[in-house]
Amino acid sequence: MLKEYNLRFHHLLCLPLFIGEGYSDDFSANMQYVKKFVETEDPRLRFICKGDMICENCPNRRPGGCALDSTDSTVADKDRRVSEILRLVISDGVSYSKALQAAHSLIDKRSFEDLCGDCRWFRQGLCSYEKWEENAAWTVYSLSHKTK
Numbered sequence: 001m002l003k004e005y006n007l008r009f010h011h012l013l014c015l016p017l018f019i020g021e022g023y024s025d026d027f028s029a030n031m032q033y034v035k036k037f038v039e040t041e042d043p044r045l046r047f048i049c050k051g052d053m054i055c056e057n058c059p060n061r062r063p064g065g066c067a068l069d070s071t072d073s074t075v076a077d078k079d080r081r082v083s084e085i086l087r088l089v090i091s092d093g094v095s096y097s098k099a100l101q102a103a104h105s106l107i108d109k110r111s112f113e114d115l116c117g118d119c120r121w122f123r124q125g126l127c128s129y130e131k132w133e134e135n136a137a138w139t140v141y142s143l144s145h146k147t148k
């Protein structure tokens, strides 16, 4: 049986935009590792609305979930909203490239800004729909042309 890795739905928005900034050095190192892994290996992923392989090294992680949820409940809610947008095309066990392709075709600028507008990285100007759309399209293209 193929190994499956867990990814929160909303991390389909974060991974294409990650450029090294994070909640701690440990977090950023792990995020960079996961980004490289999914963008080169295109693993089979199980999409979830709770802690995943990115949350593992995050200082915001709490036994009951994410510390950011207790302040403004944006994180779990964001997962649910992305899952609602992608529900018809993503089920348990799908490659990163297929999930990203689905997100790329279903999430427009308005939905992106609705989902990400309250995030500190968006407010700091590190993220935008245009950058996400371009990076996601490039990753999908690269993985689809990868020599197996």
Ligand code: SF4
Residues within 6 Å of the ligand: 051, 052, 054, 055, 058, 059, 060, 061, 062, 065, 066, 067, 068, 075
């Ligand atoms: S614990 Fe919260 S802030 Fe940290 S990566 Fe997970 S969802 Fe993001």
